[in-house]
Amino acid sequence: MINWLHAPLSPEITRYVECYWFIEKQPGVEGHAFPKLNPDPSAHLVLSPPTQRYRYEMEQRVFEGEGSHWLFPHLHTFELDHRDPFVHIGIKFHAGALYSLTLLEYVHPTLDVITPVTLSSVMEHVSDAEDMLITLARKSPTQTCEQLDALLLPWLKKSREDQHSEVTRKALQLLDTMSVSALGDTLYCSQRTLERSFSRVTGLTLKQCQSMNKLEAMLAYLYQREATEIDWSDVALKFGFSDQPHLIRHLKKQIGLTPNTYAKERSLTIDVYGGVKYS
Template identity: 65%
Template sequence: MIQWLQPSKSPQAAKYIECYWFIEKPPETQSYEFPKLNPDPSAHLIISPINQTYDYSTDSGIARGRGSHWLFPHHQTLQLDHSKPFLHLGVKFHIGAIYSLDMSNYSHPMLDAVEEIDLSSLLNSPEFSGPTLLEIGQNDQNLCCAQLDDLLLPWLAKCKEDQHSELTRKALQLLDCTPISELGNLLYCSQRTLERSFRRVTGLTLKQCQAMNKLEAMLEFLYQRSASDIDWVEVAFQFGFSDQPHLIRHLKKQIGLTPKTYAKERGLTIDVYGGVKSS
């Protein structure tokens, strides 16, 4: 299994892009075939071989297609079909960044959606070569990231900021360390104004986004510990839950599993492919 994660080296690109990531499952590699992807408030642009299929399943349906695609922010846990070899090069955007992008076919908000794309048309780059970029990603992550910066910067230069995106960016900087009820005062606006701007930009409420961020941090914490080493009372306290039953309800709602069941199954993508860190 080949995998890496790197931040953008361009300050202009990094304003909108959180990181680039790469993952490959070569033939004959044995791994969990149907991992689950936890809810995510960020959008991902996923570059894949043109004939490679993708499959995202939820309780309400299945999104299937081929090749490169958008994975938009999603409230639900998605089950992936990774039973066959695959290759993905991803661009993870900051929360709310797609609001500022010049996407002619985008109608905000698009949540819990997957959409096939023609990257050459999207980026207005007839010379774009997905296979070449994927091959570089397999062999040289630094060169791959540099080429992604060069490829995306002309597109990102078209981004437009307004008072809603600026207020949302400030709120996101405080969201994980500040009670939601205090954000309006800290940002010198009414709570209603903040909520409306935040939802306009991200498609999510402040509470939904905060819950997803908390879940992501908790899953990273749990990934580093074996089931026998996890003290759920301690976990509940560390991640701001009022008690253990509150934590149980949260996990059940977010990923459909109780803490003990999750610790036993470990079927999320972080468990299957590891906590990929930038290098």
């Protein structure tokens, strides 16, 4: 499996895009046939060859098709079909970013859905660029980031901010460092107003987003350690769980695995789809 992840190069892009990522499974390479994607508050624009098939399954719902597609924020774990060779370039947006990028024709944020998309429907004067970008991504991550910055900039310049997007951005910056109940006072607005704005922009509650961020951080922490090195009591304490049984119940609910099973299988693809440290 080949993969990389980089932050955008342009400050104008980083306001809305967290990172670009690339993953390719070449013929003859072994790997998890059905890896999983943990819950994610961010939307991803996944660029793929037009005839390449994709398949996502979530709680008996199946999303399948060909080519590029939107992977919208999801509260539940998706199972992927990675039995065959594939290649993707991903654009991971900050949570709630699509609100500002679609404000003029705004509808409530879409959750737990994958939909097909063409580059020309997102970026004006761009068509059939997937093959060019994929070829470039195999050779030079930096040049790929430069090209993606250039393609995205005209679209992102049309963004529109309002009071809901502004307060949501501030809340997201603080969400991992303080309790949800303290955010309203810190941002000088009522808790009810904050919750309404946050839900309007992201489609999520503050608690849901905070929980997903904590899960991602914990899985990244576990992924970097051997199963024999993990002390689950210490992990529970480090990530704010009252005790080890609470942690076990949380993991079982979120990803369908007990801690020990996860540590052995490592089947969640936190090393792709925007889930690794920047290289």
